[in-house]
Amino acid sequence: MSSFILKRSRSGSSLLSQNPKTKSSTLCSSQVDSSAKSNQNHTVSHSWSNSTVAKIMRRNLKDWILAPRLKNPCGSTEVLLFPRGCRWFSTQAAVEPSTSDGLTVDGIVASQWTILDESEGDWKSHAAAIAQSIKVIKKRLQWKNLNVRLNLLSAELNKPNLWDDPVHAGRISREHGSLMGKMKEVKAFEQELLEHIDMIKLAREENDTELELESLEALLTMRRKSKEKELDALLSGELDPCSCYIEVQAGAGGTESMDWASMVLQMYKSWAQQRGYRVTLMDEMPGEIAGIKRATIKVDGEYAFGYAKAEVGVHRLVRISPFDSGKRRHTSFAAVAVIPNSGDSSTHVQINESDLRIERFRSGGAGGQHANTTDSAVRIIHIPTGITATCQNERSQHQNKASAMGVLQSRVNQLEIARQAQMNAEHTQSLTDISWGNQIRTYVLHPYRMVKDLRTNYEVSDPDSVLEGDLDGFILSYLSASLDKDEDGRQ
Known part of the structure; x- marks a missing residue:
């Protein structure tokens, strides 16, 4: 030339x-x-x-x-x-x-x-x-x-x-x-x-x-x-371009926290949809009275994990309880874990069928034409690690099994990555202690209205918009601060 x-x-x-x-x-x-x-x-x-x-x-x-x-x-x-x-x-x-x-x-x-x-x-x-x-x-x-x-x-x-x-x-x-x-x-x-x-x-x-x-x-x-x-x-990590699974689990606070966990789950659904990601409910365990005990959604889209990883941690809510006849103020907790779904077979850990225990049960939920009529829900336990994955939202047992295997594979892969390099242990550590002193963000609805990230001090005075999925400010602030902190630590 x-x-x-x-x-x-x-x-x-x-x-x-x-x-x-x-x-x-x-x-x-x-x-x-x-x-x-x-x-x-x-x-x-x-x-x-x-x-x-x-x-x-x-x-x-x-x-x-x-x-x-x-x-x-x-x-x-x-x-x-x-x-x-x-x-x-x-x-x-x-x-x-x-x-x-x-x-x-x-x-x-x-x-x-x-x-x-x-x-x-x-x-x-x-x-x-x-x-x-x-x-x-x-x-x-x-x-x-x-x-x-x-x-x-x-x-x-x-x-x-x-x-x-x-x-x-x-x-x-x-x-x-x-x-x-x-x-x-x-x-x-x-x-x-x-x-x-x-x-x-x-x-x-x-x-x-x-x-x-x-x-x-x-x-x-x-x-x-x-x-x-x-x-x-900000999204320069090896796994950042991947899709991901977001897990939400209720913490200390009983029915209050279960209701709060369902609000957090809906918040991430709205955030993902606003960004054009595809959201699939993989597993949900409803609470006895209201809300959820835990749930997992799959978020498909470019850089879904890169953004969502900023949300790992315990989220705290302060509000007047809708379940308290005395209208007293309550504090609730919910934990969020984010697991990358690389989709790269070269990083998969080989799972042997002999290491799996598959349980089939009847789907729970509000009922309907196809729900609660057959044992279509599937729970898969990986015996060597004790990791469990459940799926009950699909209409057939085969579909539920395939979806549950996808979740299980990602969890086993994540465990192996953490064991080998200890690179991604922070993605699931938030589920270990869901109570006071471990929160990353506080959502206050009473006596004043504010959402504040305790890691970056980024805050907004409109909690309704945040609960409707407006999370980009918190995410970008955290990613920027964490990268700058890492860089300063190397100098």
Whole structure:
């Protein structure tokens, strides 16, 4: 694939095509796109002015990458241009991107340019805001550790006997591809910022108002997009993209807590549906008078586990009891556990049929045409671990058994992961002690109205909206705080 050199000097500018085999350079025609894509060089006998080059660059900005500047012994500045997607970008990831005059993202952050409101239309303000976001993204992705891990995986992939173990090789290959993708995305965003800064400086040199306005608008778009990328960087864990199971269990407080557990379950159903996730009730044990003793729902959707893992813990409710004739204030507890459902057979623990005890019983609930008439409900016990999974919401015994096996498989997988690496023990530890002193969040409906997360001190004064599924503020606040805390602990 051809590369191009933009040569800028006092006498003007010219765009050269460099033949990678012969190392010879020729002037290219303005059909620079087709020249690069077909690897054909077209020669002309003139050089272009700065304004012509600027227009060519503007027209092809989305298709080209400006490489870091090169020192030229003749005193001119050379900037390599490569078509986007070419191998140079992936093989030269270690080179820190910079503008034609050597400005880097770290340099922008160090310069402490004032960050104004978006409406101010100041390019330095936009650039500073984007640079700060890139810094946050790298911090959340643990950039240095990511580079070290990527190097280790690359060395592993180069081993000649890697594919002797296909399962291990596949896992290494997938992780390497995932990390490389994250790095490339950040590098591309960083490079795009520096390109637009170069365009603005060049436009001001040439008094090209049109180019300057286009580049300023592009920076504003990047600034808005950078906030989305900051949120994406919160979900960088290996299991974050997975679907998940959310388990809710009533704690201390009797009927009060059972009713509260049903409210919590409905809160997560509403939250998941608002995000476009598919929710399936897997298991439910109703309370004697009201509410539920425990229940499990499956949440299917991209990054369901990444978001829901922030909800693991004990949730406390303070309200006037609807079950107390004296209208006294009661405190109730419910615990939430979140288990990832990776759907990756390579991570599954093999479950032998001989290790299972399957019990069939009649479905409970409000009744109906198909409920309470046959022994269709299924409970599966994994004898070696004592793990139990129940499903009774399907209309046939076979469907209930398949759903219960899915839950059981995920629970056994989770136990094995915790045993091997102790990475995910926090996902189920909330179910051990559901009482005072263990809560992560308090919901107060009387004597005042407030919901407060005790881990981050994030709070809102509208508990009704929270109970209707408006949880994103709490989730994002916790994920951000936990990542920042982890990063500070490593420094």
